Amino acid sequence: MDTIMEVKDLNLWYGDHHALHDINVDIPKNQITALIGPSGCGKSTFLKTLNRMNDLVENVKITGNIIYNNENIYAPKVDVTWLRKRIGMVFQKPNPFPMSIYDNIAYGPRTHGITSKVKLDTIVEKSLKDAAIWDEVKDRLNTSALGMSGGQQQRLCIARALAVEPDILLMDESTSALDPISTGKIEELAVELKKKYTVVMVTHNMQQAVRISDYCAFFLLGDLVEFSKTEEMFSMPKDRRTEDYITGRFG
């Protein structure tokens, strides 16, 4: 297993609330890692530490290291904009910008200084193809993204994240607002994406974790209780608390 990120002794506080306790885990490269656990267990907080989205929260304190690309992403010299370009994020609800499909995708690359129309065209097509939505939108790239269905909007958001060529894609319950067909498309997409990218996803849908993730991390009350191959976790969990959660005995 190749590792893309090493999380070492990570602790996080929201004010007095100690939300993550001594998290140590290696995120496997080109794999899908699912983060599971009951509400309030720290899984979304943990996901957000991976691209420093928690920096935006008031009174947050973080200790420990997250090593990516041979350096601690919390080191003072790290350019957070660069970091979030390398580690993209897709949220629970699709949040397309109120502009055309084309401009949604071109927004990131333009921000990073790309102005050539030819280059932008290539990026837009490639990103939409990678997000498995090109065939559905190629004839209406200049229409508003807000006119798309929820499932299409979510794939557009994935395409937008891919447009800046990230290494890692973080997905925070990215299918929870979608119908089963759109959910299925995003799941298939995630499996396809892991060939080029690393995916880390928070999910409340246990069957989704079983279906598509390679590794699974179970969080409870701010602790990382168990991290193992998904197949092992869902057939023979090591920790009793994991067993009780995944079999629906609490949560």
Place this chain on the structure above:
Amino acid sequence: MRSMFDQQLKTLNEEMLYMGGLCEDTIQQTIEALMSGDVKKAHALNNMMSQLTQQERSIENICLKLLMQQQPVARDLRTISSSLKMVTDMERIGIQACEIAEIIAAGNVVRATDKVDFQELSNEVSHMVQMAMMAYDKKDMNLADEVIKYDDVVDKLFCDIREDLIKQLKDDTNDAECFIDMLMIDKYFERIGDHAVNIASWVKFSITGEIQIVE
């Protein structure tokens, strides 16, 4: 929060134990018919076949419904999947005991009970099945291991009887039909032992999650 699921698993367990009871009863009555040469008793076992098959179907239905409704994982998945496997072995045990009863009912064996003594083999096989059912009921790894080891005892008794039958057949070719029937009974008992071993292996799987291949 999962009281319905727990209730369904409880029902599955009760049905499995009932199936185990049916198997043990069938073997016991078969042995009694064999030892006493009671053709009537052997005939009476005829209706056990449909009962065993029905119970097997009913357990399979419970398992398939649980897989569909509850999408089980971990211990629950092991319980349900191992039940699905075990019930097949249980049914085979019961059916093979019924096959022995059918041979007894045909009458050839009755006039030759002095030729072979099935007492020890049948008792050991019956004991094995009882142990396998108890290992399932108590989720007892040690007992399951004991069943698996016990197979050697039954295999040896089967081979001894087989050799004895071959010897006798060479000396007395007049009653070949009877000897062949006896050999089949011998083999059925041995197969019942094998199915008990399978059950024990699935009991172990339901506890450890590891599938053991028994040679």
